Amino acid sequence: MEWVDTDAAGIYHNSTVIRLVEAAEAHLARERGMDGYFPVAPRVRYEADFEAPLFFGQEVTTTVSVVELGRSSMTFGFEVWGEEFEQAPRVRAARGRYVTVHLDRSGPGRATSAPWPAEWVERLGGGPA
Numbered sequence: 001m002e003w004v005d006t007d008a009a010g011i012y013h014n015s016t017v018i019r020l021v022e023a024a025e026a027h028l029a030r031e032r033g034m035d036g037y038f039p040v041a042p043r044v045r046y047e048a049d050f051e052a053p054l055f056f057g058q059e060v061t062t063t064v065s066v067v068e069l070g071r072s073s074m075t076f077g078f079e080v081w082g083e084e085f086e087q088a089p090r091v092r093a094a095r096g097r098y099v100t101v102h103l104d105r106s107g108p109g110r111a112t113s114a115p116w117p118a119e120w121v122e123r124l125g126g127g128p129a
Contacts, residue, residue: 001058001082010056017048017094021078024064032123040111041074041100048096052082059083060093069126072113073101 068075080094104114
């Protein structure tokens with residue numbers, strides 16, 4: 001946790017979780033070779049349970065996984081863990097889910113829902129698109 005992620009007391013802002021989770025999602029997209037994913041995959045739903053504080057200087061681990069892959073939507077699950085810190089044990093700080101949708105942005109000035117590219121579905125371990 002960096003100072004910018006915390007309040008004056010050195011405790012993380014809840015909104016920091018979104019940034020951590022999206023960084024893990026970006027890593028997943030790069031790892032799976034899903035070039036061009038972010039400009040066409042906005043979030044349409046986000047829910048989080050905040051379970052424990054994180055502190056300035058604490059190491060953090062974030063995991064993201066696909067829990068449901070639909071025709072044009074995808075649901076991710078996530079966990080944010082604070083690693084051992086100042087003799088306190090590792091603790092789950094937040095968990096939740098969020099949904100992205102695939103957009104076709106080829107029309108002028110608009111975007112519409114569209115099926116995920118078959119190649120991305122395959123790279124995510126899903127069935128036929």
